[in-house]
Amino acid sequence: MKINLKVWRQKGPDAPGKLVDYALDNVSQDMSFLEMLDMLNEKLIVEGEEPVAFDHDCREGICGACGVVINGQAHGPNRRTTTCQLHMRSFNDGDEIYIEPWRARAFPIIKDLMVDRTAFDSIIQAGGFISANTGSAPDANEILVGKDVSDHAMNAAECIGCGACVASCKNASAMLFTAAKAEHLNTLPQGKPERNVRVQKMVLAMDEAGFGNCTNTGACEVQCPKGISITNIAAMNANYVRSMAGSEVKVTK
Numbered sequence: 655m656k657i658n659l660k661v662w663r664q665k666g667p668d669a670p671g672k673l674v675d676y677a678l679d680n681v682s683q684d685m686s687f688l689e690m691l692d693m694l695n696e697k698l699i700v701e702g703e704e705p706v707a708f709d710h711d712c713r714e715g716i717c718g719a720c721g722v723v724i725n726g727q728a729h730g731p732n733r734r735t736t737t738c739q740l741h742m743r744s745f746n747d748g749d750e751i752y753i754e755p756w757r758a759r760a761f762p763i764i765k766d767l768m769v770d771r772t773a774f775d776s777i778i779q780a781g782g783f784i785s786a787n788t789g790s791a792p793d794a795n796e797i798l799v800g801k802d803v804s805d806h807a808m809n810a811a812e813c814i815g816c817g818a819c820v821a822s823c824k825n826a827s828a829m830l831f832t833a834a835k836a837e838h839l840n841t842l843p844q845g846k847p848e849r850n851v852r853v854q855k856m857v858l859a860m861d862e863a864g865f866g867n868c869t870n871t872g873a874c875e876v877q878c879p880k881g882i883s884i885t886n887i888a889a890m891n892a893n894y895v896r897s898m899a900g901s902e903v904k905v906t907k
């Protein structure tokens with residue numbers, strides 16, 4: 655296939671950026687989207703140009719590193735598919751493909767298609783953990799957990815922290831990510847004792863990082879490669895309100 659690319663190039667965080675045209679011949683339909691970008695970079699290196707910077711790690715849909723906006727959609731046209739799991743067979747010979755970085759104030763651009771997602775780390779550092787020693791696996795397995803509770807927690811735990819929810823939200827809200835990380839722990843018996851403080855701290859960290867508010871448009875759920883449900887947001891909101899009304903601890907920082 656022949657593919658016409660328009661790739662966002664930006665030398666650094668404060669440099670001006672622009673879309674640059676590249677044409678690639680002999681793109682195989684079996685290539686992944688990132689392999690196609692590798693092919694572009696090999697061509698650029700041979701031609702003495704600087705390769706395009708983009709993030710990736712596992713290339714198996716697990717790590718969440720590879721997010722880019724493809725033709726206006728976070729992770730591209732296929733539902734529940736990370737950029738690394740997207741294949742060129744999803745495109746046609748002669749297609750024009752726009753490739754841009756996540757765009758959100760809380761995710762500043764580092765270079766080209768790479769953004770800084772440290773803001774997500776700050777939310778996890780605020781409350782995405784259990785501080786009690788829960789013992790080894792056999793100890794943890796002695797606590798019976800209902801199937802519905804376990805399913806709810808494990809569905810939330812599927813979040814890979816890619817940031818597509820933020821990039822696809824008109825408010826650049828991180829509510830889906832934060833809710834998934836909070837609900838995963840809040841639902842299980844080991845996480846319940848700290849849930850009031852956890853939800854308050856994580857919401858505060860989310861606001862301080864500069865993410866916008868949720869207005870229930872649902873774009874995050876549609877673009878999430880792991881299908882995290884916005885019902886997690888409703889559950890976190892309910893938990894937050896309950897914790898502010900009933901908890902002896904108020905996190906104000």
Ligand code: SF4
Nearest residue numbers: 813814816817819878
């Ligand atoms: S909720 Fe979905 S879109 Fe958002 S960070 Fe997690 S996996 Fe990515």
Ligand code: FES
Nearest residue numbers: 713717718720738
């Ligand atoms: S590179 Fe790890 S999810 Fe895509």
